[in-house]
Amino acid sequence: xxxxxxxxxxxxxxxxxxxxxxxxxxxxxxxxxxxxxxxxxxxxxxxxxxxxxxxxxxxxxxxxxxxxxxxxxxxxxxxxxxxxxxxxxxxxxxxxxxxxxxxxxxxxxxxxxxxxxxxxxxxxxxxxxxxxxxxxxxxxxxxxxxxxxxxxxxxxxxxxxxxxxxxxxxxxxxxxxxxxxxxxxxxxxxxxxxxxxxxxxxxxxxxxxxxxxxxxxxxxxxxxxxxxxxxxxxxxxxxxxxxxxxxxxxxxxxxxxxxxxxxxxxxxxxxxxxxxxxxxxxxxxxxxxxxxxxxxxxxxxxxxxxxxxxxxxxxxxxxxxxxxxxxxxxxxxxxxxxxxxxxxxxxxxxxxxxxxxxxxxxxxxxxxxxxxxxxxxxx
Numbered sequence: 001x002x003x004x005x006x007x008x009x010x011x012x013x014x015x016x017x018x019x020x021x022x023x024x025x026x027x028x029x030x031x032x033x034x035x036x037x038x039x040x041x042x043x044x045x046x047x048x049x050x051x052x053x054x055x056x057x058x059x060x061x062x063x064x065x066x067x068x069x070x071x072x073x074x075x076x077x078x079x080x081x082x083x084x085x086x087x088x089x090x091x092x093x094x095x096x097x098x099x100x101x102x103x104x105x106x107x108x109x110x111x112x113x114x115x116x117x118x119x120x121x122x123x124x125x126x127x128x129x130x131x132x133x134x135x136x137x138x139x140x141x142x143x144x145x146x147x148x149x150x151x152x153x154x155x156x157x158x159x160x161x162x163x164x165x166x167x168x169x170x171x172x173x174x175x176x177x178x179x180x181x182x183x184x185x186x187x188x189x190x191x192x193x194x195x196x197x198x199x200x201x202x203x204x205x206x207x208x209x210x211x212x213x214x215x216x217x218x219x220x221x222x223x224x225x226x227x228x229x230x231x232x233x234x235x236x237x238x239x240x241x242x243x244x245x246x247x248x249x250x251x252x253x254x255x256x257x258x259x260x261x262x263x264x265x266x267x268x269x270x271x272x273x274x275x276x277x278x279x280x281x282x283x284x285x286x287x288x289x290x291x292x293x294x295x296x297x298x299x300x301x302x303x304x305x306x307x308x309x310x311x312x313x314x315x316x317x318x319x320x321x322x323x324x325x326x327x328x329x330x331x332x333x334x335x336x337x338x339x340x341x342x343x344x345x346x347x348x349x350x351x352x353x354x355x356x357x358x359x360x361x362x363x364x365x366x367x368x369x370x371x372x373x374x375x376x377x378x379x
Contacts, residue, residue, distance in 0.1 A: 013085040018199045019142040020088040023095055024075040026139025027068065033135055034064040037106070040128050044113055044121045053116075056109040063102040070098040081229075096146050103153040106132060110158030114165075126173070129155055137184055144192045148185050155181060212285040214263055215270030223284040223292060227344045230296045238297040240342060241304035243334040244351035245273070245311065246359070247289040250328060257324055264321050265328070272314040277307065292348065301336045301367070308334050308365045331359040335368040 041057030074091045077083070106129070113125040133151045140147040155177060162174040210222035218226065231240065247269065254262035266289065273283045273291055283293045295307055315330040333354025335347055354368035 012200075015196055015200045017083055017085055017088045019195065020092045021078050021083075022142045023092065023140065023146070024071055024078045026135070027071055027075070029135050029139055030064075030071065031068055033132060034061065034068060036128065036131065037061060037064060040124055041109065044124055047121055048113075048116050048118055050112070050116060052112050053109070056105060056112055060102065060105040060109055063098070063105050067098040067102045071095060092143070092146075099140070099146060100150055100153060103132075103136075103150040106154045107157040110154065111161045114158050114161040114170075125158065126177075129158065129177075133181070133184065137188060141188050141191050142195050144185075144188055147188055151181060151185065212270075215267050215285050217270045217274065217291070218282060218284040220284065220286060223282060223286075223294070224344055226282050227294060231342055238299060239301070239304075239336055239338065240347075241295040241298055241301075241307065241334055241336045242344075242347040242351045243293040243295075243304075243308055243311065243332060244348060244355045245291040245293065245315070246331045246355055247315070248329040248331055248359070250289040253326055253328065257321075257326075261321050261324065261326075265319055265326060268319050268321070269315055272317075273311060276310050276314045292351075298336075304334055304336045305365075305367065308332050308367075312365050331355050333358050333366045333368060 038057070038061045041053070041060065045054045045057055074095055077091055078088065110125050110129055113121050132154055136147050136150050136154075140150065159174045159177060162170040165171075210219060210225070211217070212219045250262065250265070253265055266285075269289075270283070270285060270291070273293065277283055277293055278295070280297075281293065281295045283291060285291050293307070293311065295304060298304060312330050312332050315328070319326045319328075333351045333356070335350040335354060337347060350368045354366040358364055358366040
């Protein structure tokens, strides 16, 4: 089993992408605080009759709604399975502009409130700011570069005004809030470090669960997920070819040279298969000496035939393993079908039938005709 450091070392980009996705999971609390800010701001304005407070309330609520709208729009992009780190960071920057813009307005609102001689308004604003910082810690905690500035922007202006009052109660309150901020940001830093490890481990084990340990090819689970992603929901993008591959002469290799040599042979076969297919197609190990290849979006059955012959030729080349020069061949059966709403097990079964004919014909590449199932012909 790989060490934690080795596992995480291969997933830094994936971890950061997952952390950025976490920004869009706190829509509900943000919406609630928007309502709290509007009500609290209107109550404070009613008590103070202060025009700047009213202006900051209107501006803050507008920015809050814009922040929510931005998060809602970007959430769809963030949820994409094809999300790259570059795109994720671009989405995050757009999110941060809206998020920090509201935080800055909230800070001005708090400062204006504390500049007024109304202790009851001060109490209300303190409650709002504590609630906001708590929400930031929970919802934005995995992205420290957004969470810490947001908390500081929202609270520091109010703290400065409180300290300038030279009142022991306000000074004590400001000191307490500063201590809580320092402790909270420190805790967020620790939480961020832990999240890197935890998300990394989760992604690593998810990857390991979908990868064949011997050949590093995808396994049946990953093959099925890929198939469903590329053929589901009524998608139509050309034909689909499923190739079923079985090695001829593999058992004698194991018997003659031992399982370590047999395992090395399987690993080399897996590499040759992976190098023989197009980018965007998939090769998987089904188990033992059986492999599968799926071509998606091909224009005609001729492309499937070319791929099948290319695979057979690549696998049939000699292998140098230690002092041994090993030659094997392959039985290969494939089926070409419509690339929409197909069942993977059914197609693998048809390709396996063609493989059976291939073995009976001494390794000829064989196509199963999915239009007329009784016709099986050698390619």
